[in-house]
Amino acid sequence: MGIADDAVETRAQGWRTLAALHGLIEADLERALQAAHRLSVVEYTVLDALSRQDGFHLRMQQLARAAALSASAATRLVNRLEERGLLTRILCADDRRGIYTELTPAGRDLLALARPVHDAVLEQALVRAGDVPELKPLVDAVQDLSRR
Secondary structure (H helix, E strand, O other): OOHHHHHHHHHHHHHHHHHHHHHHHHHHHHHHHHHHHOOOEEEEHHHHHHOOOOOHHEEEEHHHHHHOHHHHHHHHHHHHHHHHEEEEEOOOOOOOOOEEEEOHHHHHHHHHHHHHHHHHHHHHHHHHHHOOOOHHHHHHHHHHHHHH
């Protein structure tokens, strides 16, 4: 195996490690958020992303990017959250073609209830993953980022 092949394998192994950590954390979060608040991880991610914006709204394409979704998947998700009364759509005053999504009071309330569950489960998952030798360096890097 040549140097270039070693670099490719190192990147691939890094990606597999990242995917393993992500899968472990996401599975724990999914179970806990569903059980406690009937929210999926991606629904929580959307509510959280909206809550961190001035005015609590984002354009649909920004929301799709924040949740790592395609435009059509983001639209379906927004439809579901809107049906539950957790967010609403607003036409952009500057550009009538633009649509914003915005948290409703019910969405803010549910997020406030779900955030402690999310944060506790995330912390527990990272502690557990830190006990896996292959995941420990990545967990340490995540923990270092959170200290900044």
